[in-house]
Amino acid sequence: MQSQLRKDLLDAFTKADGAYLSGQHIAELIGCSRTAVWKHIGELRKEGFELEAVRRKGYRIVKTPEKITADELRLGLTTKFIGKNLHYEETVDSTQKIAHRLAYDDAPEGTVIIAEEQVSGRGRMARRWHSPKYTGIWMSIILRPNISLPKAPQLTLLTAVAIVQAIEELTGLLPEIKWPNDILIKGKKVTGILTELEAESDRINSIIIGIGINVNQTKEDFPSDLEQIATSLLLEKGETVSRADLIKGIFTNLEKLYLLYLEEGFLPIKLLWESYAISIGKKITARTLTQSIIGKALGITDDGVLMIEDDHGKIHHVYSADIEL
Amino acid sequence: MQSQLRKDLLDAFTKADGAYLSGQHIAELIGCSRTAVWKHIGELRKEGFELEAVRRKGYRIVKTPEKITADELRLGLTTKFIGKNLHYEETVDSTQKIAHRLAYDDAPEGTVIIAEEQVSGRGRMARRWHSPKYTGIWMSIILRPNISLPKAPQLTLLTAVAIVQAIEELTGLLPEIKWPNDILIKGKKVTGILTELEAESDRINSIIIGIGINVNQTKEDFPSDLEQIATSLLLEKGETVSRADLIKGIFTNLEKLYLLYLEEGFLPIKLLWESYAISIGKKITARTLTQSIIGKALGITDDGVLMIEDDHGKIHHVYSADIEL
Incomplete structure (x- = not known):
């Protein structure tokens, strides 16, 4: 969207002060086709503007993007x-x-x-x-x-x-x-x-x-x-x-x-x-790059490594994995 | 150095075909002062050219830069x-x-x-x-x-x-x-x-x-x-x-x-x-971020960590240090 067109479009909405603007009216105000208006409305939405569209009334801006500064x-x-x-x-x-x-x-x-x-x-x-x-x-x-x-x-x-x-x-x-x-x-x-x-x-x-x-x-x-x-x-x-x-x-x-x-x-x-941990004490599946370990998540070691006890009582140390609960 | 001047200078040396060119002669050939010639010769040296300078004779290029392609x-x-x-x-x-x-x-x-x-x-x-x-x-x-x-x-x-x-x-x-x-x-x-x-x-x-x-x-x-x-x-x-x-x-x-x-x-x-290691078996000083260890370098562990035996027979594992022989 060219910056002048955007500026004109936002000016139009500013002047409308919360009232609806029809696509036809916007097209006339900023001098472009209704298809172009529709495209520009889409651009504004992508940038975080919330626009309400009502049949036979037109568009109005409900919310500006909550942009962080x-x-x-x-x-x-x-x-x-x-x-x-x-x-x-x-x-x-x-x-x-x-x-x-x-x-x-x-x-x-x-x-x-x-x-x-x-x-x-x-x-x-x-x-x-x-x-x-x-x-x-x-x-x-x-x-x-x-x-x-x-x-x-x-x-x-x-x-x-x-x-x-x-x-x-x-x-x-x-x-x-x-x-x-x-x-x-x-x-x-x-x-x-x-x-x-x-x-x-x-x-x-x-x-x-x-x-x-x-x-x-x-x-x-x-x-x-x-x-x-x-x-x-x-x-x-x-x-x-x-x-x-x-x-x-x-x-x-x-x-x-x-x-x-x-x-x-x-x-x-x-x-x-x-x-805060959800998985501790629960039965989980841990998929590492090389294997899947099924067992009870016992907790983490002092180094942050996950400990899993499998059905045979063997304790596995898992450094990196995807967990399924 | 402007590229035309460099080109003229290199052309002059090319035509001289290994013979000496006096600063005065170069200055006339490429149309600049002798001070400028001296500066340009310096630039060439910085770029890897070897120039021989002989009193009363002038300059000649002994070797072009060995540039890698x-x-x-x-x-x-x-x-x-x-x-x-x-x-x-x-x-x-x-x-x-x-x-x-x-x-x-x-x-x-x-x-x-x-x-x-x-x-x-x-x-x-x-x-x-x-x-x-x-x-x-x-x-x-x-x-x-x-x-x-x-x-x-x-x-x-x-x-x-x-x-x-x-x-x-x-x-x-x-x-x-x-x-x-x-x-x-x-x-x-x-x-x-x-x-x-x-x-x-x-x-x-x-x-x-x-x-x-x-x-x-x-x-x-x-x-x-x-x-x-x-x-x-x-x-x-x-x-x-x-x-x-x-x-x-x-x-x-x-x-x-x-x-x-x-x-x-x-x-x-x-x-x-x-x-190939020079320090193994020798008495060295290892300066780490926190201390200096003096002792005999025993070798490296299977993980590549340096082992030093100090005068009390204690073996230190050194992961990172500056070594003095």
């Missing part, structure tokens, strides 16, 4: 380092990719990259992550803990706790954690966490935590293959949730837990994590 | 994957940085980035690596082994063996390895290796091996602070060494050792490594 995120943020160096982007390939580049270029610890939309967002194992515009939280956080490489997955668990706490505080909803990196509400996925790292030989240079949260998606926003397995905070709560407030809540909780972790190690995090 | 590298290369996807650059920040980006963007295993010059080449622990134009080999190689994170440092040792073998085969020189990542000739550093990795939680996505080799530097090419501790193959051999041939030798040896490693594990590599 970097200023809104900075206002009232009380963290010491997480989110202090904030990169806010409209559209990106993936926030993880940008974060990797910034991390390699010595971006300070706590640097955050937030995008309104990812065109090729990635989940674990290079799976596609659906991240449409203005509806969710798609962000990456750079941490630089002085820990050994095998401890890196602990940061996934720590981040999950921070997000569960932030969602609970803001919405009253009670999310649960599915090992290792999913957060569910009533069995449907609301959040995924992807922990990546850059290291020099045996020394961690940066840990890059990717977070995807479905916040204000409606049922129609989910592709049909995700409808049964994914949900949003809006759908569970029945009202829109402020993404800016949730982001700030995550920063605050994450920084608190991270400092605790650096000070006291993984144990206090582990106890919190277990209190 | 990607075609030259591809010709006669018999590897299956290392070097098959080759990026050749004139000047880069650092080949590691480019390799990180390519690796994150799913570049195939064996992808190599070679640059004639790095303006901010890095060594271990973010130390500066001096990498002037047309004289050395500055390159990064992307590998994607299916190994656990703590094994990554083994690739440093494996690469060191491949480079020592390639230097020995091409020049007859006998380089030695100083744990973990330096290759020395007669006690002076000729090669550094920097192994970095990208991982998703506990799964390696890519290992990026940075290699810097001093090949055809003269004494004058080393900054004064490196003169006593660094050398080049030219200085040790007494003649220039073909960088293209050495690169191809490294690709061939690296691929052979890497396939052996994937097939049989670290043990065969360890035995080769020990046969």
Whole structure:
């Protein structure tokens, strides 16, 4: 959409002040065909505008996109380092990719990259992550803990706790954690966490935590293959949730837990994590790259490794897997 | 230097056919001041030309820059994957940085980035690596082994063996390895290796091996602070060494050792490594981030970790350190 046409179209809606504008009237006002009007209305919807269309009356804007601004995120943020160096982007390939580049270029610890939309967002194992515009939280956080490489997955668990706490505080909803990196509400996925790292030989240079949260998606926003397995905070709560407030809540909780972790190690995090974990004590199937293990999830080790006891009483240590409950 | 002036200058030297050209004569030929001629001669030297300057006679070009071409590298290369996807650059920040980006963007295993010059080449622990134009080999190689994170440092040792073998085969020189990542000739550093990795939680996505080799530097090419501790193959051999041939030798040896490693594990590599290692059996000082350990270097473990026995008979495992002999 050319910017002048968009400006004219938005001006027309502004002047209408909530009244309906017919397609024909809009076409005359901005000087284009009715087909073009229909196309431009579609563009606005894609950008987060909610438009009501009523037969014989026309269109009106019901809601403008709830776009986050970097200023809104900075206002009232009380963290010491997480989110202090904030990169806010409209559209990106993936926030993880940008974060990797910034991390390699010595971006300070706590640097955050937030995008309104990812065109090729990635989940674990290079799976596609659906991240449409203005509806969710798609962000990456750079941490630089002085820990050994095998401890890196602990940061996934720590981040999950921070997000569960932030969602609970803001919405009253009670999310649960599915090992290792999913957060569910009533069995449907609301959040995924992807922990990546850059290291020099045996020394961690940066840990890059990717977070995807479905916040204000409606049922129609989910592709049909995700409808049964994914949900949003809006759908569970029945009202829109402020993404800016949730982001700030995550920063605050994450920084608190991270400092605790650096000070006291993984144990206090582990106890919190277990209190939110859905799979512990249940019979699960864990699919690793090489095998499927069926058994009872006993818990996680002090290193964050999942322990499963199979029917023969043998205990398996699972470092990475997909879990089915 | 403007390209027309450079062309005129090179034309003048071409016509002189090895004879001396006085500064005054050059100035007249290309239509500029003698000061400008002096500056342009300096530029040519920076770009790898060797110019002889004789009082009352003038300048002549003794040697053109030995610039590598990607075609030259591809010709006669018999590897299956290392070097098959080759990026050749004139000047880069650092080949590691480019390799990180390519690796994150799913570049195939064996992808190599070679640059004639790095303006901010890095060594271990973010130390500066001096990498002037047309004289050395500055390159990064992307590998994607299916190994656990703590094994990554083994690739440093494996690469060191491949480079020592390639230097020995091409020049007859006998380089030695100083744990973990330096290759020395007669006690002076000729090669550094920097192994970095990208991982998703506990799964390696890519290992990026940075290699810097001093090949055809003269004494004058080393900054004064490196003169006593660094050398080049030219200085040790007494003649220039073909960088293209050495690169191809490294690709061939690296691929052979890497396939052996994937097939049989670290043990065969360890035995080769020990046969080239300078520090084993000697009294050394190992400076880690937190302490200095003085003792006898016993060897490396099956995981590539250095073992040092101190004066009290206590054995220390050193994962990362600077070693003094």
